[in-house]
Amino acid sequence: MxxxxxxxxxxxxxxxxxxxxGVENLEAARATAKLGNPNVYSPYGNQTVTxxxxxxxxxxxxxxxxxxxLNAQQRVQTSLANLGQQGVQTAQNxxxxxxxxxxxxxxxxxxxxxxxxxxxxxxxxxxxxIMSRLEPSLARNRVSTETQLINQGLRPGxxxxxxxxxxxxxxxxxxxxxxxxQGLGLDISSNAQGFNQALQGGQFGNVxxxxxxxxxxSSRQMPLNEITALMSGSQIQNPQFGAYQGxxxxxAPIANATAQQGQYAQNLYNQQAATANAQNAGLFQLxxxxxxxxxxxxAAPLMLSDRRxxxxxxxxxxxxxxxxxxxxxxxxxxxxxxMAQEVEKVMPEAIGRHHTGYxxxxxxxxxx
Numbered sequence: 001m002x003x004x005x006x007x008x009x010x011x012x013x014x015x016x017x018x019x020x021x022g023v024e025n026l027e028a029a030r031a032t033a034k035l036g037n038p039n040v041y042s043p044y045g046n047q048t049v050t051x052x053x054x055x056x057x058x059x060x061x062x063x064x065x066x067x068x069x070l071n072a073q074q075r076v077q078t079s080l081a082n083l084g085q086q087g088v089q090t091a092q093n094x095x096x097x098x099x100x101x102x103x104x105x106x107x108x109x110x111x112x113x114x115x116x117x118x119x120x121x122x123x124x125x126x127x128x129x130i131m132s133r134l135e136p137s138l139a140r141n142r143v144s145t146e147t148q149l150i151n152q153g154l155r156p157g158x159x160x161x162x163x164x165x166x167x168x169x170x171x172x173x174x175x176x177x178x179x180x181x182q183g184l185g186l187d188i189s190s191n192a193q194g195f196n197q198a199l200q201g202g203q204f205g206n207v208x209x210x211x212x213x214x215x216x217x218s219s220r221q222m223p224l225n226e227i228t229a230l231m232s233g234s235q236i237q238n239p240q241f242g243a244y245q246g247x248x249x250x251x252a253p254i255a256n257a258t259a260q261q262g263q264y265a266q267n268l269y270n271q272q273a274a275t276a277n278a279q280n281a282g283l284f285q286l287x288x289x290x291x292x293x294x295x296x297x298x299a300a301p302l303m304l305s306d307r308r309x310x311x312x313x314x315x316x317x318x319x320x321x322x323x324x325x326x327x328x329x330x331x332x333x334x335x336x337x338x339m340a341q342e343v344e345k346v347m348p349e350a351i352g353r354h355h356t357g358y359x360x361x362x363x364x365x366x367x368x
Contacts, residue, residue, distance in 0.1 A: 009262070009265035009266055009268070012258050012259065012261065012262030013258070014255070014258065014259070017254050017255045017257075017258035017259075018255055020254045020255075021251065021253075021254045021255040024251035024252045024254055025251045027251070028250065028251035029054075030054065033051075033054075033056060034051075037049045037056065037058075043063070044062060044063060044066045044240075045060060045061050045062035045063050045066055045067075046060070046061045047059070047060045047061075048061075084227050087223055087226050087227040088227060090223045091223040091227060094220055094223050128183070129183070130179045130182055130183045130186075131176070131179055131180075131183070134175060134176065134179050138172050138175060138176075141168075141172075142168060142172070145164065145165075145168050146165070149161050149164050149165075302352055302360050302361070302362050302363070302364075303337070303360060303361055303363060304330070304331075304354060304358055304359075304360050305337055305338060305339065305340040305343070305359065305360060305361040306340050306341075306354075306358040306359040306360075307339045307340065307341050308358065309330050309331070309358060310326075310328040310329065310330045310339075311328065311329050311330075312328055312329045312334075313326050313327075313328045314326060314327050314328070316336070319338055319366070321343070321346050321347060321366060322346065323338055323339070323342040323343060323345075323346060324338065324339065324342065325337070325338060326338070326339065337361070337363075338361060338366065340359035340360065340361050341359065343361050343366060344359065347365065347366060349365070350362040350365040350366050
């Protein structure tokens, strides 16, 4: 028969590979924990890591000086906490009382009773003061002018006298008008000054009210601020050690390698099977053309007779050369003949080689 076909590769043990992968993952995790968490020895103390199975225990030990500092900080913290607890009672008393403000009220109106009055007619305030001095002067000037006109020979009722008197009246009116305007300006200035003083007094009262309100709010918040300051000042500053952490260590990819090995074996098997099939096809073609014309052992001068190609071999006689005569199956046929390996020992010149490497026998020579 032809060349034996290769045996198919066994199926990969995926379950076993998965279990092995799990073991590798666990070992990698353990290695990660150990590599990433070394023991630390610092000027402040020591930090050591021990394992109970896979459970880590981190132990921190301070130096004597650092431990004494920590103890002192804890004592201060306890004292401040006690003070804070006392402040809580004070804060509860303050917060339990509704906020009340007893300071000055906000001034929403101005007291204008003392402000200088605005002039409303010609005989009030600043105008009155100016006119009280102007009128006597005007009266004296009128008497003097009339006397002077008469002394000049001008009589009342004459045109010259009347013109002089009219001019005097115009001058008196101008003087009175000027006095009125001056008095009005004085009255407005006094009124504005009084209003501004009253306004400033109102603003002063409001500022005082705001200051009193801020002081009352500050007094209410003071206990809370004191508690906050006490608690924030009682925080302990511990020496800093590195936190427990890990570094990734990749496990051996057993599962993936198993799958790749299985695929490689399958590919190799496919290649070997294809090669064997090609070789067997060539042998069957050659054997079929040779044995098709000759059925007996002396019927062909040169035939494939390699023992490696035969199966179901049974010896049925002895050849005259002293070698065996056999019946067997070869190339899908049941035949009778000799073994090339036996012929080679007694008559090597009767042996030929096929291009595939299998031995052939020249039956004409061994039977001649």
